[in-house]
Amino acid sequence: VRTREALPQDWAATQNNLAIAYRQRIKGDRADNIEKAIAAFTAALTVRTREALPQDWAMTQNNLANAYSYRIKGDRADNIEKAIAAYTAALTVHTREALPQSWAATQNNLGLAYSDRIKGDRADNIEKAIAAYTAALTVYTREALPQSWAMTQNNLATAYRDRIKGYRADNIEKAIAACTAALALYTREALPQSWAGTQNNLANAYRDRIKGDRADNIEQAIAASTAALTVYTREALPENHAETLFGLGITYQDANKLDLAYNTFESAIATIESLREEIVSGEESKRKQAEHFNQVYSRMVEVCRELNKITEAIEYVERSKTRNLVEQILERDSKTIFPPEVFTQLEKYRDEIAVGQYQIQNGKAENLKVLAQHLQELRQQRNELQNTYLPVGYGFNFGSFQPTLNEYTAIIEWYIINDKILAFILTKTREVTVWQSQPEDLEALFNWIDKYLQNYYEQKQQWLNSLGKSLKELASILHIDEILNQIPKHCDQLILIPHQFLHLLPLHALPVNHSAENSRCLLDLFAGGVSYAPSCQLLQQVQQRKRPDFQSLFAIQNPAGDLNYTDLEVQVIQSYFNTANVLKKTAATLTAINNSDLNTYHCAHFSCHGYFNFTNADKSALILADAPIADTPKKTDSERYLNVRAGETNDLDKCLTLDKIFTLKLDKCRLVTLSACETGLIDFYNTSDEYIGLPSGFLLAGSPCVISSLWKVDDLSTSFLMIKFYENLFKLFKLDNLEAGDIAIALKQAQNWLRNLTIEELDKFLEEHKAKIETVLAQLRVGQRIIFQESLKLIKQRQPLPFANPYYWAGFTASGL
Known part of the structure; x- marks a missing residue:
């Protein structure tokens, strides 16, 4: 009835109300609900213009800004910018003189947006937040609007504690004063949740306090956290409970009360892990939350190390590394992973838990204790049901993992904590040992990676020319020789588990024995090869995949x-x-791949262009034949279209993206080779300890091993490397009984072959494959054949070893077994 044409103002009002309902909706997907809210607010603004209906326009702008503040999809930084723009627009109508309360509310919201702002200077953003809160308080007085006054005082306290400008000690005093002011109104009896939140903020301020007696400040912080926990219970408000325990654990750790810190972090982690869907998710805002809570694991690892609980430390390292991956699999592939009836039951659990949580948080529970207990039982039932089907779960027990290792295998697992680099050394029979760096080593590592990435993205030739020197510097920073001294001499196979940005680096090419005259690298020390894994848990999973056969090939050419x-x-x-099924050139489309039964092949080889999406890792892709589009769409959908190279737009719907890879079934596959550029990259910008990239997609799809690249590789040298790698596999091993480690050995030998290849040996290699080279050249245009010959001439000018630079041979890694 209320159509835009017949009753435009009523239609706009209904759109606005619908948007508010979607923003507050409990059931359904949270991200989708907010998208629908944004769409409805935006629709309302087509009628509610500033000229025609200024007050309605301003109110809707404020509502739209709130929706962007909570938005999950899209880039977080851009969402906050849109929120700030909408709040600022609203303030052109919501003035202090005309609408003081609306003006103050928008100022408070603007302060929150500036506090969260990612773009711009952090110090300036906090100053703007303080200015906005201070402005709001000229209307939100204790006498006129006491609850709004207390809320803004609490927000102001957070801003002062985060403040960069001014004297740190004075800022914290102002934070304490603002919290104390808020608590004069927020009582436990009248406003328990607001009281608890302010107590938590007060605890954080006292923990950071510079003035006063340190011991007294710690006791005040502990008292405030303990008070907050009387309201923020695990049963009633588990997310707030975990947040407060985290702060309390840090307080205990800072006071060197390590046993109390251990117990507190343990409780926090237990709460976090009971809230899989509620806290940890692949959704943008929940991922940010997961990144924050990941610090609990980092702190716990540090405490375990200080208490010499080394086995517990490695277990918490592992638990941190798989949390988000599990949740992303659940979010994206629930219908694939779970049978229909199980998926339906999990949805019922999710909705019932969400409704119950809403009732608790909004004071609508008839019996708080009974409902909280019921929700706890529902979460336990849901988690038990999920774990029956999930290939990777939360639990990691080192005692059950260690016996699965080969007696000749050693693992180095790195973990970066607040001020140090840790390296855990794991073997089949020995106790876990850990090497730790000095704080200056971590600072040197951060400086090194900044320079490395800057050169790679901005000065590629300089990056290439200095790669060997850069790796020497990295080996020194990581003290690789000291770590290697802790590995038993009989171990001839090495598995590397990097952490964060270390995943981007060719650690197998690190120089060793700096004092020796011979130029050797890590690869040379292990006859059984050097491979990689995202975590011990994923390694444990691929160990279960027995794929001895290696006789059929699927390839993209x-x-x-x-x-x-x-x-x-x-x-x-x-x-x-x-047997082989090769999709060549224009035949290599997504449709053709979907029509091929990949589940029947032992090897999948992708020789094409690759792309890693740092904004949305799920949209990383292997570029296929019909992906390029002739005309760039007028309204470019960043989720669908991408520019891999200048002047070329690709349709991701026609590419093999990571989210599509997760849905593949590779139950007979022994190896996936991604002979393309940057296929081994991961999202190292987020700090959630997550490993999301093309290799993880194929590992979880079923392949025990994935070979991928760490940079934009050279086309010709990559062809030589791949040919030699497969030649090694077929010459050295039984193709009906390919064992764990064989692929790493074949790749190691191929890389050493290319690295040490002389001009004479290159000529011999070319002669061996002369017939196939001539066949390929005959298919090329004259200009392309000339380029090939010129390339060979340039290669032969790089005397005496044309491929000695790590750029040519070290870019590919084997992940898995």
């Missing part, structure tokens, strides 16, 4: 038609297999 040497690469590789 040069979909873009511009990688001349991949044609040679795939044709040679194809000749090694008994």
Whole structure:
């Protein structure tokens, strides 16, 4: 009835109300609800214009800003900018003179947005937040609007505690004063949740306090946290409970009360892990929350190390590294992972828990204790049901993992904490040992990675020329020789588990024995090869996959038609297999892949362009034949279209993206090779200890091993490397009994071969494959054949070892077994 044409103002009012309902909606997907709210607010603004209906326009702008503040999808920084813009727009109508309360409310909201702002200078943002809160308090007085006054005082306290400008000691005093002021109104009896939140803020301020007696400040912080926990119970408000325990644990740790810190962090982690769907998720805002709570694990690892609980430390390291991955799998692939009836039951659990949590948080529970207990039981039932089907879970017991290791295998697992680099050394029989750096080593590592990435993205030639020198510096910073001294001499196979940005680096190429004359690297020390894994848990999972056969090939060959040497690469590789299905050039489409039964092949080889999406890792992709589009859409959907190279737009709906890879079934696959650029990169910008990239997608899809690249590789040298790698596999091992570690050995030997290849040996290699080279060259245009010959001439000018630079041989890694 209320259509835009017949009753535009009523229609706009209903759109606004609908948006508010979606923003507050409990059931359904939270991210989708907020998107619908934004769409409805935006629709309302087509009628509620500033000129025609200024007050309605301003109110809707404020509501739209609130929705952007809570938005999950899209870039978090951009969402906050849109919120700030909308609040600022609202303030052109919501003036102090005309609408003082609306003006004050918008000022308070603007302060929150500036406090959360990612773009711009952090110090300036906090100053703007303080200015906005202070402005709001000229209307929100204790006498006129006491609850709004107390709320803004609490927000102001947080801003002063985070303040960068001014004297730190004075800022914290102002934070304490503001919290104390708020608590004059917020009582436990009248406003228990607001009281508890302010107590928690007060505890954080006392923990950071510089003035006064340190011991007294610690006791005040402990008392305030303990008070907050009388309201923030695990049963009633588990997320706030975990947050407060985290702060209390830090207080105990700072006071060197390590046993109390251990117990407190243990309780916090137990609460976090009971809130899988409620706290940890692949959704943007929940991912940010997970990043924050990941600090609990980091702190716990540090406390375990200080208490010499080394086994517990590695277990908490592992638990931190799989939390988000599990949740992303659940969010994206629930219908694939779970049978229909189980998926339906999990949805029922989710909705019932959400409704109950809403009733508790909004004071609508008839019997708080009974409802809280019921929710706890529901969470336990849900988690038990999920764990029956999930390939990777929260629990990691080192005692059950250690016996699964080969007696000749050693693992180095790195973990970066607040001020140190830790390296855990794991073997089959020995107790876990841990090496730790000095604080200056961590600072040096951060400086090194900044320079490395800057050169890679902005000065590629300088990055390439200095790669060998850079790796020497990295080996020194990581003290790789000291770590290697803790590995038993009989271990001939090494598995590396990096952490955060270390995943981006060719650690297998680190130089060793700096004092020795010979130029050796980590790869040279282990005859059984050096491979990688995202975590021990994923390693444990792939160990269960027995895939001895290696006789059938599925391959994607040069979909873009511009990688001349991949044609040679795939044709040679194809000749090694008994059966092969090769999708060449224009035939290599997503439709063709979907029509191929990938579940029947032992090896999947992708020779194409790759792309890693740092904004949304799920949209990282292998670029296929029909992905490029002729005309760039007028309204570019950043979720769907991407520019891999200048002047070329690709449709991700026609690419093999990570979210599509997760849905693949590779139950017979022994190896996936991603012979493309940057296929081994992961999202290292977020700090959630997550490993999300193309390799993890194929590992979880079923392959025990994935070979991928860490940078934009050279087309010709990659072809040589891949040909030699597969040649090694087929010459050295039984193809009906390929064992764990065989792939790492074959790759190690191929990399050492390329690294030490002389001009004479290169000529011999080219002669061996002369027939196939000539076949490929015959398919090329004259200009392309000339380029090939010129490339060979340039290679032969790099005397005496044309591929000695790590750029040519060290870019590929083997993840898994």
